[in-house]
Structure formats: structure tokens, C-alpha cells
Amino acid sequence: MASQAAGNGNQTSSEVTDDYSSWYIEEPPGRSELQPEGVEPPCQPSAPPALHHACLASLSLLVLLLLALLVRRRRLWPGCGHHRPGLPSPVDFLTGDRPWAVPTAVFMVLFSSLCLLLPEKDPLPFLSFTSASSPGPWKLLALLYYPALYYPLAACATAGHQAAYLLGTVLSWTHFGIQVWQRAECLQDPKIYKYYSVLASLPLLLGLGFLSLWYPVQLVQSIRHQTGAASKIKGLKTSYSEEYLRNLLCGKRPDSRTCPDSKHGLLSRAWARFQHFIYTPQPGFRLPLKLVISATLTGTATYQVALLLLVTVVPTVQKVRAGINTDVSYLLAGFGIVLSEDRQEVVELVKHHLWTVEVCYISALVLSCSLTFLLLIRSLRTHRANLQALHRGAALNLGPPLQSTHPSRQAIVSWMSFSAYQTAFTCLGLLAQQVIFFLGTTALAFLVFVPVFHGRNLLLLRFLESTWPFWLTLALAVILQNIAAHWVFLETHHGYPELTNRRVLCTATFLLFPINMLVGAVVAVWRVLLYSLYNTAHLGQMDLSLLPQRATTLDPGYHTYRNFLRIESSQSHPAVTAFCILLLQVPSPRPQPPLAPQDSLRPSEEEEGMQLLQTKDLMAKGAGPKSSQSRARWGLAYTLLHNPALQAFRKAALTRARTNGAQS
Structure with missing residues (x-):
């Protein structure tokens, strides 16, 4: 009986062992681990991000070299032997006449790209890190990589040439196309939230989409109008500094229509109170x-x-x-x-x-x-x-x-x-x-x-x-x-x-x-x-x-x-900029064609800024040339007297001068 029980026990244990072993034998080879319920596997794009960034970095470097050659050819051709750099600046912050849309879009794209680095384990797309390595130092290096990547995208706008606009068009379209391709392939990313990558890249796509439209428009306009020296002079005459000084010296009084009447007094006062706390555009002034x-x-x-x-x-x-x-x-x-x-x-x-x-x-x-x-x-x-x-x-x-x-x-x-x-x-x-x-x-x-x-x-x-x-x-x-x-x-x-x-x-x-x-x-x-x-x-x-x-x-x-x-x-004082523009506009020695009486100007008046005060209804209002000349001289002297950039070059007695001429 004992031997039979022992035999039955051995038989039972062998059957159990066989049953457990069959579980592992019947398991198909190469079976991957099951994903937890509710967790989606990471997206596998058709082209790795390293390939995209390699193409973008190569194209950006090529555009940068072409821009350098273009600027050297345009500006430094007589002195090429001096080996001066010809690389254009990405943004001219101190010029008030430059369009602000392109630098703003590029900075928005740059900041959005840096925000997308937060959930990434590989801050640099060219390098992949294991769990043992620390990506901290490489994230600091990524803070220098992305500004260098978007540098040519902003520099194409400051070069001001048809070839630069063409390069900017190609570069912006490439950036925008690759970003749309990546987001369309991987709409869901389980790192933080399944739609976080798409939602966080909306400002990035908005900025790149604007640049991909702005550069072709500028290219078409430059080809149609053939921008040259004439357009530069036209832009110089209609600069922001002259507009600022014109509004400052003309001293237009508020129209009676802006005053609140009896019917809309409460609404006008409420609107004026609301304007006191918020920013509303003001004619003749632009924010830096x-x-x-x-x-x-x-x-x-x-x-x-x-x-x-x-x-x-x-x-x-x-x-x-x-x-x-x-x-x-x-x-x-x-x-x-x-x-x-x-x-x-x-x-x-x-x-x-x-x-x-x-x-x-x-x-x-x-x-x-x-x-x-x-x-x-x-x-x-x-x-x-x-x-x-x-x-x-x-x-x-x-x-x-x-x-x-x-x-x-x-x-x-x-x-x-x-x-x-x-x-x-x-x-x-x-x-x-x-x-x-x-x-x-x-x-x-x-x-x-x-x-x-x-x-x-x-x-x-x-x-x-x-x-x-x-x-x-x-x-x-x-x-x-x-x-x-x-x-x-x-x-x-x-x-x-x-x-x-x-x-x-x-x-x-x-x-x-x-x-x-x-x-x-x-x-x-x-x-x-x-x-x-x-x-x-x-x-x-x-x-x-x-x-x-x-x-x-x-x-x-x-x-x-x-x-x-x-x-x-x-x-960036606009009055000083307007004064320098007036100094550069030296009267030509060639005889000038006769002008109408209301448009005639003496050379001395042109040098003193009288062209800033010449309006169409100047003679209709009865303002004589003497009063206009005195007002222009006083306004120019006042703005130059209080300019911080010129105080260092004046005499010590003038630096303590007051508005009414009294000394301290």
C-alpha cells in the first residue's frame, strides 16, 4: 500500500510537473511582453528623428554658408582681402524700421522646441542614451543646438535679397513639412499625455507656418518690384523715426468727436477708464x-x-x-x-x-x-x-x-x-x-x-x-x-x-x-x-x-x-535717428525743378527738419513759414538737448540746462 501510495504520489507530481512544463513549451517563441491595460505602446515613426535633424542641420549649415557668401559679395567685395566675416545678423533689435513679425515667429518656434525637450529622454536627436547614462549635460548642449538650428531661418530675413528670400522659403518649407510629418505620424505619445506632443507643438507649427508664407510673399514682391536703391530711399523717408518726430512736433489736438457727449457719457468714461489700464496702439509710437x-x-x-x-x-x-x-x-x-x-x-x-x-x-x-x-x-x-x-x-x-x-x-x-x-x-x-x-x-x-x-x-x-x-x-x-x-x-x-x-x-x-x-x-x-x-x-x-x-x-x-x-x-532714440537721417539727406548740387508755392522749401529749412512739418493743409490753416520754422527749431533743440546719447558730447554747462534755458 505504501509503495502504491508512493507510486501514486510520484505519478501525481510528475503529472503536475508535466502540466507546468507544458505551459512554457507551448508558449510561442519570441513572444514580447504584454503592455499594461490602458497604456499605449510608443509610436514608431517611419523615419527616425535623427535622420530628420541630420537633414535639417545640413540644410541650415548650407543656407548659412550661402548667406555668408551673399553678404560678402554684396557688402565686402572691394575688401575681400581683409577676410572680414559676411554672416548676417539674425535679428536687428535696435532698429525700429525692421518688421517684427519674423523675429517674433522665430523666437516662438525656438521656445516651443525647447519646451518639447521636457519629456524627451534623448535631448539631442543624434545621440541615444541608455538608462545608465545621464542626459543632463546633453540637455545643456541642446540649449545651444536649437538656436544654431534656427539661426539661418531668421538670418534670411535680415539679408534683404532675392536669393536670401529663396533660401528662407526652402528652409521654412522644409522645417514646416518635417514637423507636420512627425505630428501626423505620431498623434499620440504616452510620455506625459497622449496628445501633449501635438498640443505643445501648436505654437511651433504656427510660427513655421507663418514663415513658410512670409518668405514666398517677400520673394514675389522683390521680383515684381525689383527692390534696389530707390526702394531703400523710399523706406528711409517713411521711417518710424520721422513718423515719431512728425507726430511729436505737429502737436495735433484731440478731435472734438473723441470727447464724450451727453448721450454716451457713461460709456465713454468707462472706455477711457478701461484704456487707462490696458495697452492700446498709439499713432506715432512703436514698442521696441x-x-x-x-x-x-x-x-x-x-x-x-x-x-x-x-x-x-x-x-x-x-x-x-x-x-x-x-x-x-x-x-x-x-x-x-x-x-x-x-x-x-x-x-x-x-x-x-x-x-x-x-x-x-x-x-x-x-x-x-x-x-x-x-x-x-x-x-x-x-x-x-x-x-x-x-x-x-x-x-x-x-x-x-x-x-x-x-x-x-x-x-x-x-x-x-x-x-x-x-x-x-x-x-x-x-x-x-x-x-x-x-x-x-x-x-x-x-x-x-x-x-x-x-x-x-x-x-x-x-x-x-x-x-x-x-x-x-x-x-x-x-x-x-x-x-x-x-x-x-x-x-x-x-x-x-x-x-x-x-x-x-x-x-x-x-x-x-x-x-x-x-x-x-x-x-x-x-x-x-x-x-x-x-x-x-x-x-x-x-x-x-x-x-x-x-x-x-x-x-x-x-x-x-x-x-x-x-x-x-x-x-534707439527715434529723434536722434531722424536727425541723423536729415543730416544724410544733403541737398544735391544739381538744379531742382520748380515746385508749387505750398511745397517750396529753402535749403536751410530742409536741414532743420521742416519737411517733417509740411502737411497738405499747411497753407489752408494760415500757418506762416516763420511760425513753422520756429516751432521746428524749438522742437528739434528740445529733443536733442534731452537726448542721453548726445549728452556725453556736449559741454558741461549745457548738460545742466533746463527746458526754459535756466541754469541749475
């Missing part, structure tokens, strides 16, 4: 290219950061809410939280609370983005007011006065890094605003709205119920002190308020000292919250210091903004 690029990058950074915050939290919360079952009641019971005796009701309550968290998060994100855009529009108005004040020689209240108006090393570095600082401050400010607003909305929802809606867990109301004597005492103390200060300790004689009942005032001050100390503690907490909220909301603004006025030099962002204005006002 640096500020336009900074504003565009601020909007792009707000979109990218908001998208990243949205796709990293909201889909996760939705998946958690969809997977809630009755087991959550046991989990909450382990922490001593009993929402209800019914398990299904607990599931519904937890799902409702998670939905509330999701709503609070999205509301905080919308509030943060809206506040960022509103502050951006208001900052543009502040930039314009500061630049106009510096152009007319006024002293701004921007902290301690500058030691010198000349460009310095710190001013140049601040001017170079202004747009980058503004973008970084915007990203960090939006993150801080999102955290603060999310905590505030969540606390408000779970302490006020949710308890009142469900009629349970009234923690805030119970806290107020237990501490109402404390708050009532503080409120009565503040109210009584204000009433006493108005009716007892203040008396009006001969139209001026005077202090009275000093003995009662001292007695009340001594008796209310402990209660005022409690009020001071509450006010201190409110001060900390208000200071934190105010600085968090204005963290992305560089035109506003987050420190007191005596410590503004310690604020790096505000210090950068002051130096940026210093360079812009001294190197």
Missing part, C-alpha cells in the same frame, strides 16, 4: 522689438506651462475617479474617516470630492492665466509711458538715480538677457500663482461650499461658533476706536480738524493695549498673506519691484529692466 518679442514669449510661455500643468494632473485625477469602488470605504476607515454607513454612498461622496478638486484645479489655472495676460497688457502700457518719458528727457521714479546715462557693462548684459528673464519669470510666476490659487480655492470649496451643500463636516462653522467671542471682541474694539476717533477725539475748528480730549485718548490707548495687540496679530497674518499674494501675482512683471523703494537695487529683475530702458533710450 525686444518688448514685442518679450510679450510674445510671455504668451507662449503661459500656454506651454498651463498645458503642462493641465495634462499632468487632470487626466490622472479623472482616472482615479473612474477607478473608485467600494474598497475606498475600508481605506478611509483605516484613517478614522467614516463618511457614511452605506458603501455606495461613500463611493459617490469620494467621486464628488475628487470632482471638486478637479474643478478647483482648473479654476485656479484659468485664473492664473487670465491674471498673467492682464498684467502683460498693463505692463506694455507701462513700458510705453517709461520710454516716452525717457525720450523727452524726463527723470523716471525707478528707484535710485543712475550714476551715468552712458552704456555700461551691466546695462549691456541686462539688455541682452531681458527677454529671456521675462520668459523665465513668467513661467515661475505662473507656477507660483497656480499653487497659491489652487490651495485657496480648495480650502474655500471644502470649508464652505461642500459642507454647506452636503450639510456635514461643517468645520469652519464649528470653529467660528467656538471662537465667536474672540472675533466679536476684536470687531467691537476696532469699530469703537474708529467711532471714538471720529466723534470724540477729533473736532473741526475753522475748517481744519484738530485733536481734542487728549486725556481720554491716552486712557483709552492704555486700556485697549492688550486687545489691540490681538488685533495686531490678526493684521500681521493678513499682511503676510496679502504680501505673498501680491508678490506672487506680480512675480512675472519686471517693471515692478517686489522690494521697497530703498531696496530696489537688490531686485535682479527690476535692475535688469532699468538697464534695459537705459540702453533702449540711448541707442
